[in-house]
Amino acid sequence: PSLPAPDVAAVAAVHRTALSQGAPGALTRIDEGPRSYHVATGEADTAAHTPMDTGRRFRVGSVSKTFTTVVLLQLAAEGKIDLDAPANRYLPRPLPDERITVRHLLSHRSGLYDYTNDMFYNTVPGFEAVRNKVFSYQELIDLSTAKPLNNTPGAAYSYSNTNFVALGAIIEHVTGTPVATHYQRRILTPLRLRNTSYVHPRTTISGTYARGYLRQDDTTLPLVDSTEQTVSWAQSAGAVISNARDLNRFFSALLSGKLLPEEQLREMTTMVPVTADGKQSYGLGLRGRTLSCGTTVYGHTGTVQGYYTYAFTTSDGRRSMASLANTSNNGTVNTTLGATLDASFCGTDPA
Numbered sequence: 001p002s003l004p005a006p007d008v009a010a011v012a013a014v015h016r017t018a019l020s021q022g023a024p025g026a027l028t029r030i031d032e033g034p035r036s037y038h039v040a041t042g043e044a045d046t047a048a049h050t051p052m053d054t055g056r057r058f059r060v061g062s063v064s065k066t067f068t069t070v071v072l073l074q075l076a077a078e079g080k081i082d083l084d085a086p087a088n089r090y091l092p093r094p095l096p097d098e099r100i101t102v103r104h105l106l107s108h109r110s111g112l113y114d115y116t117n118d119m120f121y122n123t124v125p126g127f128e129a130v131r132n133k134v135f136s137y138q139e140l141i142d143l144s145t146a147k148p149l150n151n152t153p154g155a156a157y158s159y160s161n162t163n164f165v166a167l168g169a170i171i172e173h174v175t176g177t178p179v180a181t182h183y184q185r186r187i188l189t190p191l192r193l194r195n196t197s198y199v200h201p202r203t204t205i206s207g208t209y210a211r212g213y214l215r216q217d218d219t220t221l222p223l224v225d226s227t228e229q230t231v232s233w234a235q236s237a238g239a240v241i242s243n244a245r246d247l248n249r250f251f252s253a254l255l256s257g258k259l260l261p262e263e264q265l266r267e268m269t270t271m272v273p274v275t276a277d278g279k280q281s282y283g284l285g286l287r288g289r290t291l292s293c294g295t296t297v298y299g300h301t302g303t304v305q306g307y308y309t310y311a312f313t314t315s316d317g318r319r320s321m322a323s324l325a326n327t328s329n330n331g332t333v334n335t336t337l338g339a340t341l342d343a344s345f346c347g348t349d350p351a
């Protein structure tokens with residue numbers, strides 16, 4: 001079934017609303033076969049007054065979780081990891097509950113506490129305390145396991161960055177190779193994602209990029225430029241840098257079966273509802289959203305200081321969209337930006 005054409009005017013209206021709610025800039029790129037649609041609004045750099053453009057790189061936050069999942073599931077397809085084995089079989093130091101499986105980590109059902117709740121309770125002080133820090137996976141896991149599990153392993157969906165830090169530790173312990181190398185060899189090189197990188201613990205973004213601006217908890221105070229940071233607090237859960245074109249290519253390739261064997265892609269896209277209305281779901285490192293027109297799209301969202309990302313594609317990978325607003329700690333902007341999905345895939349302005 002062919003989708004209605006993207007409503008580019010509606011995307012631009014969503015951007016304008018996001019700017020009115022405090023985002024310095026926004027970009028959306030839609031790719032469908034040889035066609036691409038571009039909408040860029042506001043500024044990529046508020047000091048230099050550089051206009052936003054859709055080619056700029058940015059920190060993608062939890063969209064990184066889907067990259068980590070592709071590596072993990074390729075290892076599963078190679079027989080190196082059993083998704084239903086205890087995660088402890090593959091970790092250098094055990095998690096506190098043997099019942100936690102690799103699949104629980106991939107689907108946010110382990111119960112492991114999310115250490116970022118404490119780390120960023122006070123947004124800017126929390127960020128300033130870690131922006132130049134380098135953590136080991138174990139240090140982050142230890143921050144989590146200092147607190148009790150949220151739930152019995154497998155009993156419930158409970159989003160936690162700890163899950164994907166543990167998966168990064170598993171990938172490196174099982175293969176002896178850094179996650180960065182796996183991203184490069186298994187995803188970035190084959191798909192020619194030349195604007196995507198994993199440069200942890202380097203704090204700078206190379207090439208042409210959008211600067212990110214973190215809103216303070218006291219919203220009357222000016223935005224904080226949060227562009228340079230290690231993102232070591234997230235790593236395999238959130239430290240990838242990319243741009244809209246590369247994200248669209250990544251998700252299109254993933255959903256059209258170019259990155260995983262059928263068996264693993266089926267496991268990844270076996271979705272569990274995570275909202276009462278059933279419109280939002282989670283599979284393995286993958287979010288599902290059913291839009292106002294009934295179309296379900298697959299991808300991930302991302303939040304890292306100064307950057308909100310949406311990156312989604314259709315079930316056949318035919319049409320993909322990536323949107324960025326270069327602010328964060330602003331839930332209104334994050335919700336507003338999500339309306340680019342309806343405009344891009346349903347061709348309507350959901351307002």
Ligand SMILES: C[C@@H](NC(=O)[C@@H](C)NC(=O)CCCC[C@H](NC(=O)C[NH3+])C(=O)[O-])C(=O)O
Pocket residue numbers: 060061062063116120121122123124126161214234237238300301302303304305306307328329330
């Ligand atoms: C939700 C999102 N998750 C992610 O992208 C991960 C990597 N980010 C976080 O857990 C947010 C950390 C705090 C951000 C900070 N907030 C605060 O400091 C709040 N006190 C900010 O908004 O920049 C996802 O999966 O879509």
